[in-house]
Amino acid sequence: MSWEIAQDGPGGPADFREEVRTRLRHVPAPAAVETQGRAWLEALEGDWEDLGTDGGSEVREAARRALGQWPVPHRRLERWRFTPLTGLLGRRLRPGATSLPAGREVACPDWKGYRLVIWNGRWVPELSQLPVGVGVDVRNAKGAEERKGFHGDDWMGAVSTRFAQEGLQLRVADGVRLDAPILVESVLDGVDVAAFPTHRVVLGAGARATLIEWSHAAAGTTGFTGTTWEWELGENAEGAWHQVVDDAGQVHRQCHLAAEQQAGSRLETVSVLVRAAQVRNDWTLRLTGEGAHARMLGAYLPTGEERVAHYTTVDHRVPNCTSDEDYRGVLYDRAQGVFNGKIFVRPDAQKTEAYQRNANLVVGREAVMHSKPELEIYADDVKCSHGCTIGQIDDQALFYAQSRGIAEADARALLVEAFVGDVLRALPEGGVQEAVRKGWAARHGGFDNGEGWSDWTD
């Protein structure tokens, strides 16, 4: 698997595009940013005990070279306009403690499926319960080191690849279905700590697996998490991946996802942000076999000063693939959101069907949403559509609800719940969906019923 973009021959449209991209990517950073970024990297290099202790030195080394060549991200680069790193690069970060504090809270306590706990980037075997069975191979991604890394695409991806710690490597053999979903509970705990969990999932032909990554920062925690996920889906494999972020602390998060889907495979991704000071997702799904299908759902309800950014790319490389993307946002207070959704249809990818939707309710007077669809279509027999909306809560619906005796705050919560309800219901039941519901209810009202309306039992 290669992560570069151009594949359609010298002088082709993608070739030209690549040239432009390269040029854009190399707009030099202002000297102050460059100096700050280099110092930040050097400090990490000095502190990072994981370097050179595993078999992935080749991938790490490639990442180091990439970081040496590229400018530090800055706001004059289109992809970094809305998500500056200056706040992050000004902090000296260190690896977090490896010993667990006693009596810590468990995420989704009702969860009955498998669980892997990652604490400050390290496995915690005694808290984990993982599948064992024929055709299911689970190991620490660190020792396995088959990962490809993200240094071909992105500076922060290269950072996460360079300093990668531990994580899940799951291989499911042909035709095998994982009997229960795996919850990867990833916790950051400490002051000015960094963690780089790294995960890799490989599904054989017809294999099936569902994973949930529940990221959590303990109260009072500050720092950074750079997570990477690599997914490979064999023919007719079915994968589901759910991202939930619920940070009590103030953490800057970057999450890179790269998926490659072979013929007839299906991948569903769901991103739900409960609490998150600053999150940026950079996800790329590549459809490399005919009949592959990707579905991406997202919901974010940032409040206060929270920052949320989704950069997604769906790359249709071959004919007859479908993709369907639907992200919903409700922005309160002074929150800021970014949705940058790219659909790339290669010259050979005829009969592609690609749909994208990003709908937003901007509730806060000072809240801001940047929504940008990017469609690059080089095939002529395709169905593609995109739509982005930025609006307010529907006054007519609000009045209707109030005229039935529902208080204004409850009516607003009801309408917000309805707006993101489809995404919420896409999360696995049995602990995860309920926990998100509870988290949102605490912040926004509605969603659950301590004494409200969703609870039907007496």
Place this chain on the structure above:
Amino acid sequence: MLNITNLHARIGEHEILKGLNLHIPPGEVHAIMGPNGSGKSTLASVLAGREDYEVTAGAVDFDGVDLLELEVTDRARAGLFLAFQYPVEIPGVSNMNFLRAALNGKREYQGLEPIGGRAFLELVQERSAWVQLDGRLKNRSVNEGFSGGEKKRNEIFQMAMLEPKLAILDETDSGLDIDALRIVSEGVNRMRSADRSFLVITHYQRLLDYIVPDRVHVLFDGVIVESGPKELALELEEKGYDWIKERVQ
């Protein structure tokens, strides 16, 4: 039950109600008829508390309470119900959750405990049967994908659940076929009682064959220009509004 004195209301610079007086005693059904643009729907909106309208003069006493001082939600909780001419679709909000929130809002206002799930479902069962609203519709999103007739039946179902003191039916007959008209009217008639009043706004006398009013009023250019027994509706049906317009002008 409802006592409106010298009500003036406008939308923007445009004055629509120009000194309207209306008195509805408990237990009575009053109909308001009138040509297009006479202010019928404005009256309904002003009573329900829609913010687009500004009341510039007059008073509305609702069962001893100054209605115009209440917020929209509290008007509903105090027992006012407006059946919308164009019921609003709310995708993603289930009819049941919506109703339960409404009912519990009212109960909270009355100092009662929230209704239990079982009791609520039993009530739904009983009241939805009054307007022949089947289970399929009850479990859908509020009004989403409902036909015109289904939306109006849903309005009456909501009314039956919330048991208001005063129900305003704003052109509930518009867009209904004969069967739906009969079903809706039967639902309303079932709700008639000595301590509940109705204000029925309609263009057509036909509805009043089913929901027989105690009084009929004619609204023209923002004021009530004629009031009479139910036979007045028949006279209007026969002669139109021109004779009233001429007399007023």
